[in-house]
Every structure is written in C-alpha cells, then in structure tokens.
Amino acid sequence: GDSGCQTGLMCFQRARDETSQVPGCAVGGTEDIPGADYCYDPTSESPPLVWLGEDGCSEDQPCNRCAGSCSNDGDCKGNLECFVRIDGESTSVPGCTSGGIGDVLGEDYCYDPDAAFTPSPTKTP
Numbered sequence: 019g020d021s022g023c024q025t026g027l028m029c030f031q032r033a034r035d036e037t038s039q040v041p042g043c044a045v046g047g048t049e050d051i052p053g054a055d056y057c058y059d060p061t062s063e064s065p066p067l068v069w070l071g072e073d074g075c076s077e078d079q080p081c082n083r084c085a086g087s088c089s090n091d092g093d094c095k096g097n098l099e100c101f102v103r104i105d106g107e108s109t110s111v112p113g114c115t116s117g118g119i120g121d122v123l124g125e126d127y128c129y130d131p132d133a134a135f136t137p138s139p140t141k142t143p
Contacts (some may be wrong), residue, residue: 023057031055031067031119039116041066064113067120067127075100075128083113086127094128101129 020028030040032053039045040056041064058066068085075081075093088100101111105124110116112132 027057028056029055029058031049032117033119036117040117043117055068064115066115066118067111069120069122081128084128087125088128097132099126099131100126102126
C-alpha cells in the first residue's frame with residue numbers, strides 16, 4: 019500500500035508478472051521487475067487508473083480523473099467525461115496510465131476530454 023512510500027507518493031500495484039508502465043517512469047531496465055509494485059508521484063500528467071468498484075462513481079459521489087467505474091458524464095467531477103469501454107476491452111483511457119490492478123478490462127473511467135493527447139506513432143506509407 020501507500021504506507022510504504024515516501025510522503026506525497028502512492029503505490030502503483032501490478033499483478034504477478036505484469037509489465038505495465040509505472041506512471042512517470044521508463045519501462046524496462048534491470049530495476050523494472052515484472053509484477054513488482056513501485057511508488058509514483060500521483061500529480062504526474064498521466065495518473066494510473068483507479069478502480070473504486072462497479073458503483074464507485076455516482077452523481078452524489080463523482081469521481082476524479084482516471085477513476086471508475088462511471089456510467090455517464092454525470093458520474094465524473096466538473097468537466098470530466100466517462101470514457102466507455104466494451105466488455106473485456108483494454109483500450110487506453112486518454113490521459114491515464116493503463117495497466118496495474120486499477121485497470122479492470124472493459125470498465126469505464128472518468129477522463130479529461132480537454133487534455134492534450136499525444137497521438138500514437140503511425141507507420142509511414
């Protein structure tokens with residue numbers, strides 16, 4: 019949990035043998051052990067997905083960016099919107115770091131539609 023991290027940092031938990039990128043860190047290298055948990059800065063530009071449960075977000079308790087599960091835009095704070103994924107889908111939620119135990123396949127998460135997103139590289143024709 020977060021108690022093992024320095025003040026202001028949070029624990030990014032990965033499933034056994036998982037190699038998801040830890041927010042704010044490079045992937046790979048001798049120190050990137052598959053399945054290991056690492057402390058990260060939650061104020062990074064791309065926070066990890068946080069799973070609050072099937073009814074984790076509601077109009078009475080709207081969620082922050084990268085938290086879920088939401089059912090519609092009203093379940094998200096302010097100008098955030100609900101990013102809907104199809105059952106079992108692992109599509110990246112814009113502005114959030116995929117992977118880790120908070121990334122539940124097919125679940126919906128709040129995101130910032132106004133954030134600047136970097137497009138994925140494409141193969142030159």
